[in-house]
Amino acid sequence: xxxxxxxxxxxxxxxxxxxxxxxRRRKNLLWNALAYTVLVVIALILLYPFYWTLITSLETTGxxxxxxxxxxxxxxxxxxxxxxxxxxxxxxxIVNSLIICTLGVTLTVTLASLAAYxxxxxxxxxxxxxxxxxxxxxxxxxxxxxxxxxxTTIKLGLLQQTNPVLDAARQYAAVVLPGVASIVGLFLLRxxxxxxPIELIEAAxxxxxxxxxxxxxxxxxxxxxxxxxxxILEFVAYWNSFLWARIMLPDKELMPLSAGLxxxxxxxxxxxxxVMAGAVITVLPILVIFAFGQRYFMKGIEGAVKG
Amino acid sequence: xxxxxxxxxxxxxxxxxxxxxxxxxxxxxxxxAFMLPFLILLVLYHTWPVFFGTYLAFTKYNIISPPEWxxxxxxxxxxxxxxxxxxxxxxxxxxxxxxxxxxxxIAVAMLVNRPLRGIGFFRTAYYVPVVTSFAVVGLIWTWMYxxxxxxxxxxxxxxxxxxxxxxxxxxxxxxxxxxxxxxKGIGYYMVLYLAGLQAIGRELEEAAVIDGATRWQVFVxxxxxxxxxxxxxxxxxxxxxxxxxxxxxxVMTQGGPAGSTYTALxxxxxxxxxDFQYGLAAAAGLIIAVISIVFGFINFKLTRGGKxxx
Numbered sequence: 262x263x264x265x266x267x268x269x270x271x272x273x274x275x276x277x278x279x280x281x282x283x284x285r286r287r288k289n290l291l292w293n294a295l296a297y298t299v300l301v302v303i304a305l306i307l308l309y310p311f312y313w314t315l316i317t318s319l320e321t322t323g324x325x326x327x328x329x330x331x332x333x334x335x336x337x338x339x340x341x342x343x344x345x346x347x348x349x350x351x352x353x354x355i356v357n358s359l360i361i362c363t364l365g366v367t368l369t370v371t372l373a374s375l376a377a378y379x380x381x382x383x384x385x386x387x388x389x390x391x392x393x394x395x396x397x398x399x400x401x402x403x404x405x406x407x408x409x410x411x412x413t414t415i416k417l418g419l420l421q422q423t424n425p426v427l428d429a430a431r432q433y434a435a436v437v438l439p440g441v442a443s444i445v446g447l448f449l450l451r452x453x454x455x456x457x458p459i460e461l462i463e464a465a466x467x468x469x470x471x472x473x474x475x476x477x478x479x480x481x482x483x484x485x486x487x488x489x490x491x492x493i494l495e496f497v498a499y500w501n502s503f504l505w506a507r508i509m510l511p512d513k514e515l516m517p518l519s520a521g522l523x524x525x526x527x528x529x530x531x532x533x534x535x536v537m538a539g540a541v542i543t544v545l546p547i548l549v550i551f552a553f554g555q556r557y558f559m560k561g562i563e564g565a566v567k568g
Numbered sequence: 569x570x571x572x573x574x575x576x577x578x579x580x581x582x583x584x585x586x587x588x589x590x591x592x593x594x595x596x597x598x599x600x601a602f603m604l605p606f607l608i609l610l611v612l613y614h615t616w617p618v619f620f621g622t623y624l625a626f627t628k629y630n631i632i633s634p635p636e637w638x639x640x641x642x643x644x645x646x647x648x649x650x651x652x653x654x655x656x657x658x659x660x661x662x663x664x665x666x667x668x669x670x671x672x673x674i675a676v677a678m679l680v681n682r683p684l685r686g687i688g689f690f691r692t693a694y695y696v697p698v699v700t701s702f703a704v705v706g707l708i709w710t711w712m713y714x715x716x717x718x719x720x721x722x723x724x725x726x727x728x729x730x731x732x733x734x735x736x737x738x739x740x741x742x743x744x745x746x747x748x749x750x751x752k753g754i755g756y757y758m759v760l761y762l763a764g765l766q767a768i769g770r771e772l773e774e775a776a777v778i779d780g781a782t783r784w785q786v787f788v789x790x791x792x793x794x795x796x797x798x799x800x801x802x803x804x805x806x807x808x809x810x811x812x813x814x815x816x817x818x819v820m821t822q823g824g825p826a827g828s829t830y831t832a833l834x835x836x837x838x839x840x841x842x843d844f845q846y847g848l849a850a851a852a853g854l855i856i857a858v859i860s861i862v863f864g865f866i867n868f869k870l871t872r873g874g875k876x877x878x
Contacts, residue, residue, distance in 0.1 A: 296682055300690045303676060307697055307751065310708045313718060317711075326711060328718035376606035379599035384591050391603070398614050402808070402860045404833070404853035405621020408840045410613055412620075412631060442609035472598050501701030504815060508841055519703040523819065526707055533711065540704050551699045555692055558699075559759060 311544070318537035325533055339538040343525070349513050351539065354521035357433075358500060361517050365437045365499040370492050373446035374484070378476050380447070381454035382462060392451075399444045407508065410439045414509060422511075432515045436506050440499070446491050449561065453487035454480055490561030493554040497547055518543045624850035631846065642851035652852060654827055655835040658742060659856070662810045662831065663863075665746050665753075670803055673754050674795070677761035678787075691762070694755040702752075706819025709748045710735065735821055738828035745816050745829055752816075757802050764798030765791070804867045808860045832856050 276284070316332040317325065318340070323333045344351045379385060380392055414420060419435035422428050457480060465475050481488065503519035510516055513524060522543055526536045551558060625642060627635035646652045680691050697705065713719050713733045723730045731737075734744040768791065776786045814833040817823060823830035823838070833856060840849035 293684060296679060296684060299679060300684075300687075303679075304690060304693050307694055307755070309718070310712055311696065311700075313712070314708050324716055326714040326717035328721040372606045372609070376603040379602045383595065383599045383602075385596040385599040386591065388599070391607075395610070398610070398618075401618055402812075402857040403614065403617055404812070404836070404857040404860075405624065405850050406613075406617045407837070408846055408849055408853065409617035409621045409624070411840075412846070413612060413616065415631060438609065439613040442606050442613060444610075444614070447606065472602070476602070497699050501699075501703070503701060503703040504818065519701040522703050522707065536707065537711070540707055543704050544700055547699050547701075548696065551695070552692075555695075559695075 314537050315541055318534055318541050320534065339532070339534040340542075342532065343535040343538045343542070349516070349521060349524065351521075351525075351542075353514060354516060354518045355542075357515055357521075358518040360433055361436055361506075362496055362499045364433060365440060366492055366495045368437065368441045369443050369446060369495050370488060372441060373443050373491070374450050374481065374488060375476070377447050377450035377454055378472075378480055381451045382457070382459070382480075383472075395444055395447060399448075406439075407505070410505075411509060414439075420509070420511060428512070429515060432510055432512060435509060436515075436517070437499070439505065440502070443495070446495070449487055449491055450484060453484035457483050486557065486560070489554070490557040493550060493558050494561045496550060497558075500547055621850050622854060624847050625854045626851075627847045629846040629850075630844050635847065638847070642848045643855075645848060646851060646855065651827070651830065652832070652835050655830045655832040656855075656859075658828075658830060659811050659813065659832040659859075661742065662746065662749075662813050663807060665749050665810050666803060666806045669750050669753050669757060669806055670799065672750070673757035673802070674761050674799075676754060676758045677765055678791070680758065681762060681765045691758075694758055696755070697752045698755040700752070702815035702819060705748065705752050706816055709744075709751075710820050713744060736825055738826045741821055741825055741828045745813075745820055748816055748820070749810075749813065753806065757806065760802055761795065761798055764795045768794035800867065803870075804864055807863045807867055811856060811860050811863060832859075 313329070316329065319332045319335045319337070321334060321336045321338050380388060414435045417435075419431045419438075421431065461479055462475055465479060470478075500517075501519055503517065503523065506517050506520040507523065510520070513521070516524065522536070522539050525539050526533075624635060626637060626639060628638050628641075629635040676694065680687055680694070710733075711717060713735050715730075715732050717733075719734065720730045730740075734740040772794070773786050773790050776790050781789070812833050813831055814837065817829050817831055817834055818837070821829040823834045832852065836849045836852040836856065839845045839852065
């Protein structure tokens with residue numbers, strides 16, 4: 262820096278091109294250094310709480326809530342504890358979450374991708390009416406949703422207790438069903454289908470293909486990027502949902518992970534570190550999915566807004 | 569000429585593409601068969617709640633016996649209920665989050681829009697709180713706010729002394745929860761603004777710079793007007809979710825201490841699922857819905873319908 266400053270003190274009436282360039286480069290360097298500093302500070306504020314939870318969950322001694330940069334000791338004891346020390350076994354919550362996510366994502370994506378096909382590529386009376394009605398529903402606030410859906414769930418008999426296997430199936434359905442008709446998903450998929458050339462579909466129709474075949478063999482493969490993005494969005498949504506399950510499930514054994522975690526923090530008041538271990542386990546799958554699907558994920562979000 | 573013609577024919581094809589096969593009874597039935605499962609669930613879980621919820625607001629209902637029409641009684645009860653008013657006040661106070669989160673996320677979006685090495689890492693990292701469940705986020709921040717926790721350490725460093733958890737103090741609890749909403753939401757709005765910024769493109773900004781505009785002038789005269797549609801969407805989303813704030817409160821404070829974080833939707837929740845007064849809860853829900861619509865409209869007006877031009 263000093264050398265460059267000295268060299269720029271050449272006796273010249275006006276700055277030469279190289280001097281202007283050098284000055285701009287220095288200014289840029291300064292701006293970039295500033296930008297990185299701010300970027301790192303923001304990253305620290307947004308990520309440190311996660312890191313702190315992780316290292317605290319690995320400790321077994323010391324004052325628990327203390328701010329720190331490194332764990333005092335590293336042990337998986339809290340992780341064993343969270344699997345053993347509760348009334349509802351933790352692995353059961355994981356299984357519940359996996360079932361709920363699989364069921365939820367499959368149903369949501371299938372139903373939206375089926376329903377979007379006629380709206381994008383068929384002609385039938387009532388099409389525009391249905392489409393606009395759906396859009397209005399998206400805007401309409403749904404404050405009573407929680408209350409009325411709870412009542413509906415009870416009236417449908419989904420919370421009845423008869424025999425264990427059937428009870429479980431019904432309660433999983435009760436958790437999943439209210440979220441299955443995804444208006445955003447329908448919208449995203451319709452947009453994706455609109456881009457499929459009509460010639461492909463017409464050629465298939467002339468060849469005598471059934472609509473279901475066209476949907477499965479032409480529409481689905483061509484809309485795959487959108488379907489992947491939407492599936493990731495839905496996985497994250499189902500994995501993270503907890504309120505509905507907590508309000509509705511009478512059977513704590515059937516709670517998904519996020520909902521069960523809160524149960525844990527209530528019953529596990531003597532050992533916060535074990536709850537932290539549970540929190541880490543709860544976040545981990547989402548971070549993995551997010552890391553791999555980040556590209557699709559962002560596209561899904563942008564698509565949902567631009568739509 | 570030929571290019572326009574080609575473009576026109578492509579558009580014609582596109583229109584035909586949207587139309588699809590001939591309208592026949594058979595094709596209509598097929599179309600509805602495709603939509604049937606979706607529509608059944610849509611009506612059951614989205615349309616029905618709007619109508620039945622509105623109806624319930626004018627009834628007394630406890631699930632066991634059928635709803636009993638009571639006219640405006642629920643609304644009179646609410647008007648006389650100081651707890652409901654306190655909840656409503658806190659919900660409106662929560663709107664304070666909106667301008668802060670919008671300004672910060674615009675700033676962050678502009679920062680990560682710079683072509684810097686490794687910027688992708690930062691964009692991804694900032695999104696991590698967004699994809700995390702409120703159950704986990706709420707718990708993490710409850711711990712972070714503990715008396716001897718990291719937040720107290722930061723406050724001490726800044727020369728402030730926090731006695732106990734900020735969440736246990738009626739003066740600070742609401743703001744402490746607001747901070748978590750802000751912390752979790754910034755990445756979400758950042759992505760939306762980033763999309764908006766990229767839609768503006770660099771050309772216009774660079775042209776302004778060449779014309780001798782300062783960075784601030786470029787921001788005010790080029791970037792901000794270009795972002796107006798995004799600002800509308802984002803402020804609309806965040807205002808409505810501020811009025812309906814619930815999950816953070818549910819996990820971190822349960823409305824306490826001393827009702828200082830008791831919001832309107834928390835009132836609705838406790839009337840329905842703690843007291844089983846579904847009619848009264850539905851009435852409160854209806855009021856919140858109307859308030860959201862009003863604020864949505866205000867947002868729309870303030871951003872001049874989100875039109876890109878100033």
